[in-house]
Amino acid sequence: MSHITLAAFTAAGELLVYFIIGGILPFAAKGEKKSLFETVTAGWIVTTAVMEVTAVICMRANLSLYEFSRCAVITLSVLMALSMVINFQSIFRGTAVVSGGMSFFFSVFAVIVVMIGSVALVLILPAAGDPGGIIAQMSADIRSDSMHVMIPGSMAVRTSFSTKDLLVRYHAFDTLVAELTGLHPMIVMRVVRAPVVAVLSGMIIYRIFYRLFDGRHGESGAAAVLAIVAGAAFRTAYTPSGLLYAEGWTGNASLACVLLPAVILIGIVILKQEQNRRTGILLFLSGIAAVSLSPSALMLWPAAAVSVMVPVSVFGKKWKGLIALMLSLAAPSAAMLMYVYR
Amino acid sequence: MTAYETTESGLSFLIKTILGYQAPGYFLFFAAGLLVAAAIFGGKQFRIVFLWPFVILCATVFNPYLFPLLFERWPELIEEYYRFLWLIPAFLLIGGGFALIAFKFRSKAAKFLLILTFAAGILLLAVPSLRSYREIPLPANSLKADPELITLCDYIAGESETDTPVIAFEREDFAKEAVAYNPSFRISSALYLPGGAGNLKNDGVNFCVIAKSRPAMEEKLQSLGYRAIAHTPENMIFAQFFTGN
Numbered sequence: 161m162s163h164i165t166l167a168a169f170t171a172a173g174e175l176l177v178y179f180i181i182g183g184i185l186p187f188a189a190k191g192e193k194k195s196l197f198e199t200v201t202a203g204w205i206v207t208t209a210v211m212e213v214t215a216v217i218c219m220r221a222n223l224s225l226y227e228f229s230r231c232a233v234i235t236l237s238v239l240m241a242l243s244m245v246i247n248f249q250s251i252f253r254g255t256a257v258v259s260g261g262m263s264f265f266f267s268v269f270a271v272i273v274v275m276i277g278s279v280a281l282v283l284i285l286p287a288a289g290d291p292g293g294i295i296a297q298m299s300a301d302i303r304s305d306s307m308h309v310m311i312p313g314s315m316a317v318r319t320s321f322s323t324k325d326l327l328v329r330y331h332a333f334d335t336l337v338a339e340l341t342g343l344h345p346m347i348v349m350r351v352v353r354a355p356v357v358a359v360l361s362g363m364i365i366y367r368i369f370y371r372l373f374d375g376r377h378g379e380s381g382a383a384a385v386l387a388i389v390a391g392a393a394f395r396t397a398y399t400p401s402g403l404l405y406a407e408g409w410t411g412n413a414s415l416a417c418v419l420l421p422a423v424i425l426i427g428i429v430i431l432k433q434e435q436n437r438r439t440g441i442l443l444f445l446s447g448i449a450a451v452s453l454s455p456s457a458l459m460l461w462p463a464a465a466v467s468v469m470v471p472v473s474v475f476g477k478k479w480k481g482l483i484a485l486m487l488s489l490a491a492p493s494a495a496m497l498m499y500v501y502r
Numbered sequence: 503m504t505a506y507e508t509t510e511s512g513l514s515f516l517i518k519t520i521l522g523y524q525a526p527g528y529f530l531f532f533a534a535g536l537l538v539a540a541a542i543f544g545g546k547q548f549r550i551v552f553l554w555p556f557v558i559l560c561a562t563v564f565n566p567y568l569f570p571l572l573f574e575r576w577p578e579l580i581e582e583y584y585r586f587l588w589l590i591p592a593f594l595l596i597g598g599g600f601a602l603i604a605f606k607f608r609s610k611a612a613k614f615l616l617i618l619t620f621a622a623g624i625l626l627l628a629v630p631s632l633r634s635y636r637e638i639p640l641p642a643n644s645l646k647a648d649p650e651l652i653t654l655c656d657y658i659a660g661e662s663e664t665d666t667p668v669i670a671f672e673r674e675d676f677a678k679e680a681v682a683y684n685p686s687f688r689i690s691s692a693l694y695l696p697g698g699a700g701n702l703k704n705d706g707v708n709f710c711v712i713a714k715s716r717p718a719m720e721e722k723l724q725s726l727g728y729r730a731i732a733h734t735p736e737n738m739i740f741a742q743f744f745t746g747n
Contacts (some may be wrong), residue, residue, distance in 0.1 A: 181668040258701050299685050312682065344685060369598060372547055379605045382617045387597025389621050393628030424591060428551055456585050463563055464555075464589055471554035475546075 163343060168249045170341050174356055177236065178203030183243035185442050187367075187425070189433045197363035198429075202421055202442055204360055208330070208414075208447040210235060212452035214331035217309070219321065224305045225339065232336050283381075287391060294410070298335045298345035302501040307332075323499050354408030361417040362405065364386055364425055370430045411453035419457070420464050428466035430484075431476040440484030443469075447488040451495040458496045462489055464473035513566035519584050532593035536599025543602040554597060559589055596624070647683050651676050653734050654683050660710050661741065670702060672712040672719070702726055710712065710740040 179196070182203030188194040214235055218228040296312035304310040307327055310319055318325075338348045339379050366384040373379040391401035400416035407413055423446060443465065450461035465485055473481040533727070540548040562622065563586045573580055615626035657740060658667060671677040671692040677689045690705035692698040693712065699722055702710065710728055714721050714736060728740035 240717070241569070294723070295685070296682055298683075342664065346685065365594065368594060369601070372544070372551065372598065373601075378613070379601050382604065382613075383597040383601035385597070386600050386620060386624070388615065390595035390596040390624050390628075393624050394593070398584050398587075399595065412585075420588060422593065424551060425595070431550060433545065456582060460585060460589060463586070467555035467558040467562075467589070468551070470558060471550045475554065476551050501667045 163347055164351060166341060167343055168344065170337060171352045171356050173360065174337070174352065175241070178207060178360075179242045180243050181206050181236070183247045184239060185438045185445075187429050187439060187442070189436045190406050192433070195367060197367045198425070199409070201360065201364055201418075201425065205422060205442055205446050205449055206239065207236070207333070208449035208452055210239065211336075216326060219307045219311050219326060219329070222308065225301050225307055225335065228307055229336055229339055230395045232332070233340075237283055241332070282456045295345045295349060298331060298338060298348075301335055302339055304346070310369070313400060323379065324455055327451055327495055327498065328411060328454060330414065332453075334409070350410035354404075354413075357408045357414055357418060358404060361391075361416035363423065364418065364421045368421065368428060372426070372431060373398050382386055386484065412456060415450070415453045415457045415460065419446060419453060420460065422446060422460070423464045423468055427472045427481075430469070430478050436469045440487075441497055443484050444488045446490075449489040451491055455499065458492050458499070462492055464498075465489070515570075515583075516564060516566055518725055522588065533595040533599075533628070534589065536595045537600040537601060540595060543606065544598070548602075552591070554596070559586075563589070568677075603616070614716070647679055648676070650734055651679055651683065654711055654739065655680055656689070656738060657732055657734075657739060658711075659684060659686075662708065664708065667708040668706050669709045669711065670705070670707045672710075676711065697724070702728075708742050713738050714738055 168491040178200045180203065182199035182201065185202050185206060186194050187202055189196040190267065211232060215228065218292050223231070226307065256311055293312070297308065300310040300312040301307060307320065310316070311318055334345065334348050334353055337343070338345045341348075343352070362384070365387050366380060369383040369387075370377075370380040373383070392405070393403070400413075400420075403410070404417045408417075423443075426439055426443050430436065430443075431499060433439070447465070449460060450457035469481050469485040473479055473485070537552060541553045542581055544552075569579075569583070573583075600617070600620040602615050604620065607613055607616065658669060666688050666701065668687050668688040668690055669677075669694040671680065672693045674691075674694040677691065677694060680687050681689055690702070691706045692701040692705055692707060693710060702723075702724065708721055711725070714733065719739075720730070720738070723740045729743045730738050731741045732739045
């Protein structure tokens with residue numbers, strides 16, 4: 161099997177893992193039909209948060225990459241098994257997920273636009289030089305069977321971790337994928353991670369409009385297509401869509417294109433549903449996921465969460481949303497204190 | 503990055519940041535116009551989700567009287583301030599605003615044509631940024647590697663029959679930098695560790711790189727089954743010819 165074929169299967173497998181794990185904390189309230197796109201989004205949030213906690217603990221315990229891989233695989237397997245148990249009845253009845261729900265024309269067009277973007281990510285060489293450092297570190301970790309211990313290039317041993325080294329563990333999952341599949345980290349980042357981020361971004365955009373337009377397929381699809389086209393068209397190296405197409409594998413791209421829109425989606429779901437504890441838990445986990453993506457997330461995620469959740473709670477009269485917000489700020493605040501005082 | 507002068511007003515810095523880092527500059531103002539459309543046509547939900555967060559952001563992170571105070575305390579924020587613009591869901595506003603306008607019409611044909619027109623308009627307006635993306639040149643030698651090393655690595659990569667050749671460099675610095683330049687290489691330390699030449703066979707080394715004018719080392723490599731296949735201004739490349747004992 162060629163590397164590209166294996167990478168394509170790996171990307172599909174990653175989305176499947178997100179879908180299965182998302183069944184633990186779906187956006188849908190009890191009795192509400194579940195959405196494929198929202199389930200995958202929830203799975204991404206849960207997986208990123210869990211991998212962050214696992215990676216930080218393993219790094220602090222000076223475990224090898226192999227030991228971290230075992231911990232991560234066991235943890236993810238337990239989550240997937242838990243999801244299957246929780247959703248056993250609906251899996252048995254064949255109603256585990258209903259559909260993304262789009263009018264035919266706009267669904268085809270949106271899929272084409274997202275696929276073009278994903279292929280463009282793989283084929284167009286980026287001019288950014290920074291990812292070389294990330295990939296070099298991943299390669300060094302795999303070769304030395306360690307977690308961020310070897311300095312790439314010189315292969316000297318780090319005597320201590322900076323706060324950023326310790327907390328920004330977004331690429332631990334990609335290193336795990338590279339180790340399990342045998343793919344080079346460059347391929348995992350360019351051909352697996354970047355298109356997965358593009359597809360997730362498209363899914364979240366569609367579901368935001370589906371919820372806002374009260375399930376009207378035509379308007380939701382049209383708005384999603386226009387938003388994706390606008391994002392692809394208006395870009396520089398500093399806009400979110402520019403990040404997606406220039407360095408879609410980085411934590412900043414996931415932050416700007418997946419996590420921040422996911423916060424908007426969480427706010428809309430809380431606004432439109434009866435009090436739903438699961439969405440509050442997702443908001444909390446998204447705070448932990450933010451810590452893993454980038455130091456910038458410690459400024460941006462709280463700003464996004466507060467700006468969305470305060471109007472939702474006040475004008476939507478969803479006061480428990482404020483409680484969820486306060487609790488969710490704990491992880492980014494703790495990380496911010498570590499950056500300042502460690 | 504945009505510099506911030508302490509005598510500059512916060513509003514001037516904010517506009518300069520928007521125009522500098524969200525080009526074409528009219529993109530965000532465009533989205534702002536559609537924010538108004540969303541607030542008028544979209545109803546309570548759109549106002550809560552898009553308008554009020556925008557108001558809160560304008561009062562806090564985009565407040566031209568507040569962020570200069572943050573810059574005094576944390577000057578490093580100046581370089582990163584443009585990232586706060588990611589909080590504005592501009593392309594969501596464009597998509598949602600246009601969809602709201604188009605679906606105010608009853609006729610399906612009118613809705614379809616309007617959506618196509620809006621999409622075409624977006625692409626036409628964005629032609630400058632699409633064109634500039636094609637013009638971005640790839641950086642040459644972005645790793646700042648020694649040109650001699652680049653020549654050696656490129657030659658070996660071209661000659662190698664395997665995807666992951668094992669290479670022994672006499673220079674330790676070349677050994678470490680070669681991996682960064684070409685991650686498919688596998689490196690053996692046999693030539694730069696004392697007495698390690700005997701490990702060339704054990705390490706399965708395919709290529710050896712030594713300095714020129716080293717007859718003793720050349721003889722040693724030939725006795726181990728390696729033959730000189732190329733040379734650069736300062737180095738010689740030996741390839742493994744015998745896979746037996």
